[in-house]
Amino acid sequence: PSGDRREKVIQHVYTKYGPHGAAMTANVITYREKSASREIGKVLELPDDVVENVSRQMRRFEWHDTKDTFDARLERAGVDRSDLRLKVFARLFHDIQDLPRHLGQHSGGMIVAQGRLDEVVPLQPASMPGRTIVQWDKEDCADLGLIKVDLLGLGMMAALQDTISILSGTGVEVDIAHLPPDDPKTYAMLRAADTVGVFQVESRAQMATLPRMKPDHFYDLVVEVAIIRPGPIVGQMVHPYLDRRAGRKPVEYPHPSLEPILKRTLGVPLFQEQLLRMAMTVAGFTGGEAEELRRAMGFKRSEKRMAEIEAKLRAGMGRNGIDGAVQDQIVKSIASFALYGFPESHAASFALLAYASAWLRAHHHAAFVCALLNNQPMGFYHPMTLVKDAQRHGVKFLPVDVTKSEVVCILEGGPVRLGLNYVTSLRAPAATAIVDERTRRPFASIEDFARRTKLHADELERLASIGAFAPFDLTRRDALWQVAALGRPPGPLFDAAGPSPPLRGGQRDAADEAIFSPSLLPEMSTLERLRADIMGTDLTIGPHPVARFRDQLKQSAVLRAIDLPHRRDGDFVRVAGAVICRQRPGTAKGFLFLTLEDETGLVNVIVRPDQFDRFRRLLTDAPLLRVDGVLQSKEGITVRAMNVSLINEEPSEALPEIPARSFR
Numbered sequence: 001p002s003g004d005r006r007e008k009v010i011q012h013v014y015t016k017y018g019p020h021g022a023a024m025t026a027n028v029i030t031y032r033e034k035s036a037s038r039e040i041g042k043v044l045e046l047p048d049d050v051v052e053n054v055s056r057q058m059r060r061f062e063w064h065d066t067k068d069t070f071d072a073r074l075e076r077a078g079v080d081r082s083d084l085r086l087k088v089f090a091r092l093f094h095d096i097q098d099l100p101r102h103l104g105q106h107s108g109g110m111i112v113a114q115g116r117l118d119e120v121v122p123l124q125p126a127s128m129p130g131r132t133i134v135q136w137d138k139e140d141c142a143d144l145g146l147i148k149v150d151l152l153g154l155g156m157m158a159a160l161q162d163t164i165s166i167l168s169g170t171g172v173e174v175d176i177a178h179l180p181p182d183d184p185k186t187y188a189m190l191r192a193a194d195t196v197g198v199f200q201v202e203s204r205a206q207m208a209t210l211p212r213m214k215p216d217h218f219y220d221l222v223v224e225v226a227i228i229r230p231g232p233i234v235g236q237m238v239h240p241y242l243d244r245r246a247g248r249k250p251v252e253y254p255h256p257s258l259e260p261i262l263k264r265t266l267g268v269p270l271f272q273e274q275l276l277r278m279a280m281t282v283a284g285f286t287g288g289e290a291e292e293l294r295r296a297m298g299f300k301r302s303e304k305r306m307a308e309i310e311a312k313l314r315a316g317m318g319r320n321g322i323d324g325a326v327q328d329q330i331v332k333s334i335a336s337f338a339l340y341g342f343p344e345s346h347a348a349s350f351a352l353l354a355y356a357s358a359w360l361r362a363h364h365h366a367a368f369v370c371a372l373l374n375n376q377p378m379g380f381y382h383p384m385t386l387v388k389d390a391q392r393h394g395v396k397f398l399p400v401d402v403t404k405s406e407v408v409c410i411l412e413g414g415p416v417r418l419g420l421n422y423v424t425s426l427r428a429p430a431a432t433a434i435v436d437e438r439t440r441r442p443f444a445s446i447e448d449f450a451r452r453t454k455l456h457a458d459e460l461e462r463l464a465s466i467g468a469f470a471p472f473d474l475t476r477r478d479a480l481w482q483v484a485a486l487g488r489p490p491g492p493l494f495d496a497a498g499p500s501p502p503l504r505g506g507q508r509d510a511a512d513e514a515i516f517s518p519s520l521l522p523e524m525s526t527l528e529r530l531r532a533d534i535m536g537t538d539l540t541i542g543p544h545p546v547a548r549f550r551d552q553l554k555q556s557a558v559l560r561a562i563d564l565p566h567r568r569d570g571d572f573v574r575v576a577g578a579v580i581c582r583q584r585p586g587t588a589k590g591f592l593f594l595t596l597e598d599e600t601g602l603v604n605v606i607v608r609p610d611q612f613d614r615f616r617r618l619l620t621d622a623p624l625l626r627v628d629g630v631l632q633s634k635e636g637i638t639v640r641a642m643n644v645s646l647i648n649e650e651p652s653e654a655l656p657e658i659p660a661r662s663f664r
Contacts, residue, residue, distance in 0.1 A: 002153030003375070005161075006108070009151055011130060013110055020118045023132040025109040025141055025148055031096045033058035040092045044085045053078060056621075070094075076617070105133045108152040111141060121146070155378030156199040156353055162371035163360050166411055172364070176356050186355065186362045187216050193636070196389040196602075197372050199357040200225050200350050202380045204581065204595055204604050208636040212242050221351035226270045226342040237333070241268040254329050255322060257281050269333045271344035282330060283316025293334070310334075366395045370416045374408045382659040383422075384539035385580050385597060390416075392601065397541040402463060403443060403471045407431045422537045425462055430455050445472055446482045460486070466536035467529075475523045476532065538659055544599035545578055545658060546624065549647050558626060561601035569633040575603045576626040576647050582619070582662040584612075592619060594641075596627065605629070607641045615644040622646055623658040 013022050031039075034055050041051035057073035070090060079086060105126055111134060113120060121144075122135040134141065138148055164174050189195070191214050193207040201210060201221075205228045213224055227238055243249040244266040253259045253267045261277045262269060269275055272294065279285040279293055293309055310331055317327050342350075360368040369390040376383050387397060396415035398404075400423055404412070407428075408419040420431035433453045443449045446469055450460055463469060464479035474482065524532065526548065533540035546553075550560075558574040559567070567573060577596030584592045590609035595602055605627050612619060619625075628643040 002155045002158050002378075005158065006151060006153035010108075010110070013112065013151070014130065014132070017112050017117075019132050020116045020123065021114075022110060022112045023117055023121075023123050023134045024126065025106040025111060025134050025138045026136055027104040027106045028137050029101045029104050030098045031101050033093075033097070035101060036093050036096050037089075040089055040096070043092075044089055046083075046085060046089070050079050103133075103135065105131070106138060108150045109138050109148045110151055111146050111148055154353070155375050156357060159368075159371040159375045159378070160353070160356055160360070162374055163364065163367050166367040166370055167364055170367075170411060174360070174364075179356060179359050182217050183359055183362070186359045189362050190215050190221075190358055195358065195361075196381055197357070197369065197379060197386055198354060198361055199379075200354045201358070203228070204583070204593060208604065208638070209238070209242070212635050213245070218351065218355065221354055222344070222347045223265065223270060225350045225354060226344070226347040229342055237268045237270060241266055241270070244268070254326055254333070255282060258330075271342060271347065273344050275334050278330065279313060279316075279334060282320060282322055283313045284320065285312075285316065365390060365393055366414060366416055367411060369395060370409045370411055373416070374419070374421070380581070380661070382539075382580060382661055384534075384659045387539050387541060388544055388597065388599075391541070399470075399541060400463070400466055400468045400537065401471060402434060402449060402468045403438065405468070407435055418537065418541065422539070423459075423462055423466065423468070424536055424538060426459050427456075430459055443472075446474070446479065447486065450483075450486050457483070457486075462536050465532040467532075476529070477521045477523050481521070534657075534659070544597075546576060546598040546647070549576070549624075550599070553626070553647070556626075561596075561598050561603045563600075564603065564631060564637050564639075565633070567631050567633070569631060571631045572628070573631045573639060574626065574628045575605070575639055576624070577603055578624055578658040578660075579622065580658070580660050582660065594619070594625075594627075596625065603627075604636070604638045605641050606632075606638055607644075611641055611644070615641075618644050618646065623660070624648070 010024075016022075037055045037058055038051055041054065046054075054074065057076050070093070074086065074090075105128075111117065111121070117123065117134075121141070123132050124135055125131075126133045141148055160176060164176070167174055190198075190201065190210055193210040195202045195207060195210065200206070201224060206224065209224065209228055213220060215221055215224060223241070227241060240249065244251050251267045253262055258278060258281065259267075261274055261281065265271070265274070269278060276285075276290040276294055280287075280290050285293065289312065295305075313331055313334065314327060317323065317330065322330070357368070369386055372379070372386055373383055379386075381389075391397065398412055398415050398417040400418045400420060405417055405420050408421050410417050410419065420426060420434060421428075423431070430453065433455075434449075437443070437452045443452070446460075446464075449455075449469075455463075460483045461480065464483045465476060467476050467479075469479040469482075470476075472479070526543070530540055530542060530545060530548075533542060553576050556574065558576045561575070561577070564573065564575070575596060575598075577598040579594060580597045580602075581595035582592065584590070590612070592607040592612045594605040594607065596605060597603075607615070607619060624647040626645050626647050627639055627641050628645075629639045629641040632638045632640055
């Protein structure tokens with residue numbers, strides 16, 4: 001598991017081998033487009049707004065668009081091209097690309113020595129207390145023959161452990177090692193691609209594949225985990241496997257000698273072990289040469305190595321009488337795995353975690369999502385998406401409450417109570433102080449709360465804005481009014497006095513009454529509460545942001561996500577939602593993949609390269625979009641975009657920035 005549990009293992013290694021006998025490998029951080037533009041802009045003393053606008057235009061996706069030139073980005077940023085500093089900026093920007101910026105540490109790679117490691121490699125103290133790092137990265141260490149052990153942490157393992165603990169607290173005992181195999185409810189959920197929050201199979205690509213894969217037993221999940229990877233995708237192995245599985249095409253093998261190796265995966269190589277056995281069978285590779293191939297497939301700078309090994313492969317196959325198209329097909333299968341292919345053992349381990357997380361989501365959704373929220377950041381989706389998905393499945397959520405919320409999210413009976421850890425800008429010690437003081441004695445008022453917890457003024461204001469003082473019978477506006485009236489903390493003379501006693505026969509004096517009477521300002525509107533929620537907790541448990549526009553969208557014949565399965569393939573449809581994910585992978589030939597979310601579910605959208613150029617600013621920056629396009633429903637449900645626009649053009653109805661995750 002990740003977090004504190006992994007750190008305990010790392011510290012155990014340091015303790016056993018000593019500070020000079022073990023160290024983390026380094027990670028050389030180089031300048032990329034965003035970091036280069038920001039730092040050069042500061043050096044040249046460009047205005048902050050110019051630096052921000054330029055950096056926002058830098059490439060954020062893996063796909064390299066030839067039309068997206070440096071000059072085009074400056075033009076989109078709206079900068080003054082006559083500024084001579086921009087010419088220097090352009091030159092320096094290109095000069096420092098990929099140059100080292102600073103030395104970081106590998107996420108989990110460690111080297112240990114029988115004697116003193118500092119006699120072999122240079123060491124230095126890490127910025128994190130209790131850690132030492134090697135001044136070389138993992139590739140340099142590997143070139144010298146130093147053995148690196150990865151102590152990696154998986155957030156899902158921590159989430160599973162926390163889910164079990166939460167359930168145990170409610171009297172439900174779950175043993176991950178003895179979950180019911182082939183559970184019908186779990187596999188029905190997987191086949192329906194209802195997998196938000198499920199390990200490894202929650203991405204839009206996995207969701208698109210699950211209804212076609214139709215998994216019904218464990219090995220199907222092993223294949224599902226392995227098949228949506230750059231290696232199988234570039235090697236064009238995904239569609240052949242699915243077609244053969246569905247019986248649409250016969251099972252074929254590139255060469256008869258490969259049938260024993262590829263039979264279990266229907267003639268399609270999916271796992272790293274299969275590729276190594278193929279090389280040994282068709283090209284006569286020795287075990288050592290196969291190991292060299294394995295290292296090249298996992299090597300960061302593998303293109304040159306793979307080219308050398310390809311020549312060996314072709315020569316070996318030629319000696320075995322394999323040439324022409326068959327040879328090309330086998331080489332392509334093997335070479336594509338240089339872009340990342342899974343070992344079967346790794347896929348099986350991940351599939352076990354995928355099944356465990358799917359089972360817990362299917363049978364104990366509230367506890368599962370509670371654990372996910374407590375282990376962020378992790379997974380494919382932002383916490384707000386996890387909350388909205390769980391709400392659609394009947395899970396209830398309770399807001400942050402200074403009289404009930406713990407530091408982390410908890411189950412409060414059936415519902416999930418948001419924890420103080422979700423209050424933005426609230427310091428961790430402050431959250432602990434709230435819980436500790438509440439345990440000693442209940443809070444009597446905002447005055448009492450502020451005096452005993454000693455929170456900063458901005459922290460009190462944040463709690464008031466999200467309604468965390470509602471138990472004191474205060475609206476959000478009233479709470480903000482009283483927080484503002486508190487001004488400075490009363491000081492140490494009053495710390496031991498307890499709650500302020502009523503004055504003058506049980507009544508406040510006129511001055512106190514003026515300060516602590518309800519605010520004359522109107523209570524927040526629905527939109528204002530939404531803004532406050534997202535700014536204050538980075539999510540909302542209230543109505544979905546798109547719900548407020550539903551009547552307007554209905555008049556424009558905009559469908560809900562839940563309506564799309566009832567439409568025919570090829571129908572023209574209109575959809576709208578909050579953009580929760582953007583992807584433009586290098587393997588997708590310039591296509592952009594969007595995921596929109598409305599109050600009923602998720603909608604996948606595909607945008608062609610020419611449409612991306614046409615609607616670039618909206619697609620990369622707008623939080624809420626309406627998309628008109630053609631429904632594709634033969635294999636999953638997707639909308640092919642033809643036109644993109646804002647849901648609402650009125651500035652007065654502008655929503656806060658909706659949390660989203662965009663991936664390279």
